[in-house]
Amino acid sequence: MMKRRAFLAGTGAAALGTLAAPSVLRAQSGPLKVGTYGGYFEESFRTHVYPDFTEATGIEVESIPEPTGEAWLVQLQQAARAGQAPADVSMMAQVARIRGERAGLWAEIDRGAMPNVDNLPEHFVYAYDDGRFYGTGAVSWFITLVTNTEVYPQAPESWTAFWDPANENSLGLLALASNSFLLEITATVHFGGKEILETEEGLLQVMEKLAEVKPNVRLWYRDEGQFQQALETGEIPMGQYYHDVTGLAAADGKPVRSTFPKEGAVLDSGCWVVSRASQAIEASQVFIDYMAQPEVQAKLSRFVGTAPTVPRAMTDLTDEEFAAVSSDIAPIIPEYDLYIDRADWVNQKWSEIVTG
Amino acid sequence: MSARADRPTPGWLAAIPAAWLAVFFLVPFAIMLGVSFAHRVPGGFYEPGFELDSYARFLSPFFGRILLTSVALSAGAAAICVALAFPFTVILARMGGRAQTLVLVALLAVLSLSEVIIGFSLSTLLSKTAGVGNFFAWLGLIEESRAYTPSLFALMTGLCYLALPYAVLVLYPPVSRLDPELGEAARIMGATPLRAFWTVTVPMLRAPLFGAAILVFVFTLGVYLLPQVLGQPAHWTLSVHITDQAIFQSNLPFAAAMAVLLLLVSLAMVGITLLLGRAR
Numbered sequence: 122m123m124k125r126r127a128f129l130a131g132t133g134a135a136a137l138g139t140l141a142a143p144s145v146l147r148a149q150s151g152p153l154k155v156g157t158y159g160g161y162f163e164e165s166f167r168t169h170v171y172p173d174f175t176e177a178t179g180i181e182v183e184s185i186p187e188p189t190g191e192a193w194l195v196q197l198q199q200a201a202r203a204g205q206a207p208a209d210v211s212m213m214a215q216v217a218r219i220r221g222e223r224a225g226l227w228a229e230i231d232r233g234a235m236p237n238v239d240n241l242p243e244h245f246v247y248a249y250d251d252g253r254f255y256g257t258g259a260v261s262w263f264i265t266l267v268t269n270t271e272v273y274p275q276a277p278e279s280w281t282a283f284w285d286p287a288n289e290n291s292l293g294l295l296a297l298a299s300n301s302f303l304l305e306i307t308a309t310v311h312f313g314g315k316e317i318l319e320t321e322e323g324l325l326q327v328m329e330k331l332a333e334v335k336p337n338v339r340l341w342y343r344d345e346g347q348f349q350q351a352l353e354t355g356e357i358p359m360g361q362y363y364h365d366v367t368g369l370a371a372a373d374g375k376p377v378r379s380t381f382p383k384e385g386a387v388l389d390s391g392c393w394v395v396s397r398a399s400q401a402i403e404a405s406q407v408f409i410d411y412m413a414q415p416e417v418q419a420k421l422s423r424f425v426g427t428a429p430t431v432p433r434a435m436t437d438l439t440d441e442e443f444a445a446v447s448s449d450i451a452p453i454i455p456e457y458d459l460y461i462d463r464a465d466w467v468n469q470k471w472s473e474i475v476t477g
Numbered sequence: 478m479s480a481r482a483d484r485p486t487p488g489w490l491a492a493i494p495a496a497w498l499a500v501f502f503l504v505p506f507a508i509m510l511g512v513s514f515a516h517r518v519p520g521g522f523y524e525p526g527f528e529l530d531s532y533a534r535f536l537s538p539f540f541g542r543i544l545l546t547s548v549a550l551s552a553g554a555a556a557i558c559v560a561l562a563f564p565f566t567v568i569l570a571r572m573g574g575r576a577q578t579l580v581l582v583a584l585l586a587v588l589s590l591s592e593v594i595i596g597f598s599l600s601t602l603l604s605k606t607a608g609v610g611n612f613f614a615w616l617g618l619i620e621e622s623r624a625y626t627p628s629l630f631a632l633m634t635g636l637c638y639l640a641l642p643y644a645v646l647v648l649y650p651p652v653s654r655l656d657p658e659l660g661e662a663a664r665i666m667g668a669t670p671l672r673a674f675w676t677v678t679v680p681m682l683r684a685p686l687f688g689a690a691i692l693v694f695v696f697t698l699g700v701y702l703l704p705q706v707l708g709q710p711a712h713w714t715l716s717v718h719i720t721d722q723a724i725f726q727s728n729l730p731f732a733a734a735m736a737v738l739l740l741l742v743s744l745a746m747v748g749i750t751l752l753l754g755r756a757r
Contacts, residue, residue, distance in 0.1 A: 290624075296705075297721065297725050299725065299726075300725070339624075339627070340627065341710055342705075343705060343725075344705075347705075347706065350597075351604075354604070354606045354607060355606055356604045356605055356606045356607075356624065461519075462519065464519060464726060464728075465517070465519065465534075465726070465728065465731075468721075468726050469534075469539075472539070472718070473539055476710040476713075477539070477710060477711075
């Protein structure tokens with residue numbers, strides 16, 4: 122087993138090493154290559170989005186399944202160094218997007234040629250520090266307060282339920298600062314906003330406050346499946362989870378519900394960016410602009426289950442359709458910079474104070 | 478089979494496992510060692526370099542406690558597994574041939590279960606809603622059903638379930654080859670069965686017993702899923718933290734440094750155990 126562990130860590134490093142050799146070496150003419158997370162997302166986009174896009178614009182799309190995590194960022198980076206783009210447009214997690222921004226990996230795109238970008242709220246429009254525009258929000262999803270309806274006949278209204286002594290040993294929370302966004306939640310609920318997260322003293326205060334939930338936490342989970350099953354059986358009757366998945370489970374007849382707390386649910390998202398090595402900047406602009414249309418966002422909500430990136434009023438979603446994916450309550454937006462600039466410090470203190 | 482009876486196996490045959498070991502163990506290990514000294518770029522990945530920062534970060538009471546937890550959990554699992562496996566194997570060796578085969582096949586079948594299945598099965602078995610708590614409540618032993626997971630007990634049960642077959646498989650050959658006349662001789666000379674067991678059987682099997690303990694220790698040291706499923710955060714082992722750093726924090730130098738240190742500590746523990754086994 123020593124071998125297994127050494128091998129695991131070793132192959133991780135080796136994999137990063139082999140990524141240095143770009144595997145995609147082909148002419149940059151032909152269809153627009155669009156990368157999305159492999160699996161459900163890639164399949165949904167290939168089925169529901171690309172055919173209509175091609176019909177509307179005449180641009181063919183080659184769907185590229187990406188690995189999740191940051192492996193794709195590394196691949197794009199290494200390939201760009203060799204002047205290659207394994208995908209022209211990529212869907213990126215926010216932290217990976219910011220890392221790419223710091224490395225200057227994203228191509229500047231022409232906002233003037235993309236009228237639909239104006240539909241997006243400011244937090245879904247991305248530019249370099251010097252103002253060069255390079256990307257937009259692609260899809261978003263909510264992390265909400267979830268409960269088992271048999272154990273909690275009354276839906277809780279506030280995140281403060283996590284701190285309620287009545288819920289001893291009954292919570293399932295995400296195990297890491299960077300995927301639970303519990304620091305943002307705690308700051309919003311108990312410190313009047315996220316400003317307190319700007320300093321290390323403030324962060325420590327928030328962590329101490331969050332540490333008060335420890336007696337209530339039954340499970341700090343990393344794997345979604347671990348919590349969902351326990352939530353459905355009522356074993357762990359409360360916690361934080363994904364709104365869309367909880368909705369699907371409830372539609373399946375499972376005794377679970379997802380609540381948008383009055384302080385707001387966490388709005389996490391992915392974004393569209395273009396590799397600076399791409400030869401298809403114009404077609405990429407057309408694609409990103411197309412995706413920012415209210416009708417397309419509404420379609421994503423219906424078929425993929427993501428929350429629209431454009432304001433609700435622009436879409437033709439019915440109340441029921443909208444409630445299935447989103448809420449009118451102002452969301453809590455994660456402080457992604459925190460998990461980049463202070464990543465190691467936050468992670469260390471989180472392990473010591475919150476989960477430790 | 479071979480035309481030359483003096484050399485039944487060609488010498489170069491040994492080169493195949495050696496090359497295998499070099500390619501699939503030594504090379505990745507060398508890469509890991511190299512990465513552990515690399516420079517962590519905050520907000521990025523890592524750059525080649527030579528610095529001790531990752532090792533320095535580990536030298537703190539926090540990670541010291543985690544290392545201690547990992548070693549203590551594995552040592553505990555090793556002790557429990559050997560304590561259970563030894564009498565079990567002795568009894569097994571005295572059974573009839575058919576019964577032995579059946580028991581061994583059942584044990585081997587346990588090996589086909591993955592850590593994931595064992596972890597999730599146990600967490601269900603020990604849960605409040607679907608677990609043994611309901612049975613105890615029905616029997617009237619406790620007032621209402623309760624959960625026995627996550628806890629040290631649940632985690633230890635999982636570790637032992639995972640590792641016990643290995644301990645039995647290590648002990649089975651020497652125990653079954655043990656000459657029963659030795660025990661009988663001790664009995665004829667007046668030793669009680671228990672005394673004969675302790676003074677004759679156990680000393681003769683010291684090497685396999687230590688072997689089984691080391692195997693279980695090293696095997697359970699690499700477990701990273703069971704502590705997450707069955708343990709509380711206080712039971713998260715170094716392997717869990719290595720996973721966090723490598724996968725979630727993109728801090729490969731630190732993950733590699735922790736893996737190297739864990740390897741060194743486990744080698745040291747194995748060395749100490751071997752020395753103890755030889756000393757007496």
